[in-house]
Amino acid sequence: KQEVTQIPAALSVPEGENLVLNCSFTDSAIYNLQWFRQDPGKGLTSLLLIQSSQREQTSGRLNASLDKSSGRSTLYIAASQPGDSATYLCAVDDGNNRLAFGKGNQVVVIP
Amino acid sequence: GAGVSQTPSNKVTEKGKYVELRCDPISGHTALYWYRQSLGQGPEFLIYFQGTGAADDSGLPNDRFFAVRPEGSVSTLKIQRTERGDSAVYLCASSSLTSDRGLINISYEQYFGPGTRLTVT
Numbered sequence: 001k002q003e004v005t006q007i008p009a010a011l012s013v014p015e016g017e018n019l020v021l022n023c024s025f026t027d028s029a030i031y032n033l034q035w036f037r038q039d040p041g042k043g044l045t046s047l048l049l050i051q052s053s054q055r056e057q058t059s060g061r062l063n064a065s066l067d068k069s070s071g072r073s074t075l076y077i078a079a080s081q082p083g084d085s086a087t088y089l090c091a092v093d094d095g096n097n098r099l100a101f102g103k104g105n106q107v108v109v110i111p
Numbered sequence: 112g113a114g115v116s117q118t119p120s121n122k123v124t125e126k127g128k129y130v131e132l133r134c135d136p137i138s139g140h141t142a143l144y145w146y147r148q149s150l151g152q153g154p155e156f157l158i159y160f161q162g163t164g165a166a167d168d169s170g171l172p173n174d175r176f177f178a179v180r181p182e183g184s185v186s187t188l189k190i191q192r193t194e195r196g197d198s199a200v201y202l203c204a205s206s207s208l209t210s211d212r213g214l215i216n217i218s219y220e221q222y223f224g225p226g227t228r229l230t231v232t
Binding site for chain 1: 115142146152153154159170202208219221222223224226228
């Protein structure tokens with residue numbers, strides 16, 4: 001069974017600093033990895049999807065890398081803003097058309 | 112275009128009652144998923160539909176849970192004899208399965224609705 005771990009569980013950073021969020025998974029035979037954002041009491045917003053054949057994806061200030069062999073993905077958010085405060089979830093698809101999620105990184109950006 | 116919608120947004124019910132949760136996927140998406148998210152946890156997979164049929168229901172916790180998608184669009188998650196442990200946010204997602212030509216991988220993005228918060232008292 002795929003296990004997804006996100007470290008740290010929670011972090012606070014001053015506005016303007018870069019954010020680095022880590023995700024690890026136990027089974028490297030994945031089809032893709034997806035990063036989501038979740039605001040309190042809300043659903044999930046998809047940020048980036050990395051296919052297993054890719055090593056990274058970029059969208060604006062966001063960059064996600066994927067190292068399948070070591071079972072890791074990292075989400076970088078450049079020049080953080082208070083509006084980036086949210087929980088970030090990593091999810092892995094192992095080819096069975098269902099996502100296995102981590103518990104999330106809860107981020108607070110301090111103005 | 113419109114995203115995934117779910118109704119109701121909140122549902123409070125008494126222990127032992129029956130509830131139905133509805134999901135309207137993005138138009139044209141053939142795949143539909145139900146997940147459940149407990150407080151402080153990531154979402155957990157419940158069931159996946161491809162068209163009208165349940166392709167994988169291995170995540171349903173027990174036989175009190177059932178889901179249908181009779182016309183391959185809207186889906187309803189049904190919970191019988193609700194228990195307090197069923198309290199959670201129920202999330203629905205949809206996707207359009209695509210394949211990269213020339214590659215063996217199938218990649219797609221799941222789009223989530225806002226969820227239904229179920230509270231069993």
